[in-house]
Amino acid sequence: MNKVIQSYAESVLSGGLLNRRQALELAQAGRTDFEDFLYWADRIRRHFFGETVHICSIVPGRLGGCSQDCAFCAQSVHYDTAVDKKPRLLTEEEIVSAAAEAKARRVNHFGIVTSGRSVPEGELQRLEGIIRRLRQEFGIRVCAALGILDEEAMKRLAAAGVERYNHNLETSERHFPNIVKTHRYEERVATIRAALKAGLKVCAGGIFGIGETLEDRIDMAMELRGLGVDMVPLNFLHPIPGTPLGTMPTLAPREILRIVALYRFLLPQTHLKVAGGVCGTCGICKAGYFGRDVRASSAAIT
């Protein structure tokens, strides 16, 4: 048994939090003793979360036509991908029907996600009405991922019945400008803070396999911990032809498991969602969330 991994795991199990230096040491140890790393991550998961698996489902409120240039994303108008450059808004009935299906499948949370930097006022109003209807007709718990919003807009969403706002950091502050040039990392952090201030829970994570280093992975975990988000989606790049990352090699399965284990150690009491990772910000493209390592989730494209 690797003593470094074991001692950090015991510290976490008794309520401790690892710092950046310890995280680096742990990750190095996990590179040589892979099975021990997974074993202890699983012990931590069982300790804090038991065997419960929660499922969430998402529907795109708006598809494609995004003005932003996230280098991994099929929805961006900057890249020639299979996604139509003209955005498509789902109708209210399409969204309601997706929620009904999610409810029938006993999904815990239903998320409405939209492509784009943000949502205009008219669209925000329309979504508020739809969210109210979903709460009244289905009683389903509603999440939203509508891009960059301020606290006032977050309060409106909370009043309409949104429980949790999704807005990913994607990667570390250092690596972010290599991936996104049309908006700043600080805008993402400000959006997360605005959601928290408005009383919403926050789901925020990132995407891996986009050229980030181990330090970038650790720094993003530390940032998320500092912000106080309660759910962290871990996306793994599916390279999309036509995007700048379209020829990026995918991460090896063992590397993906190391990332999940690392995040379990660094965010021991935060729900982790292991996700597809075609699109990291708004989640529209996400399909095939899987896993039972913690609070696993499932995303349905409807």
Ligand code: SF4
């Ligand atoms: S991840 Fe979201 S914001 Fe970025 S390009 Fe895709 S749809 Fe736009």
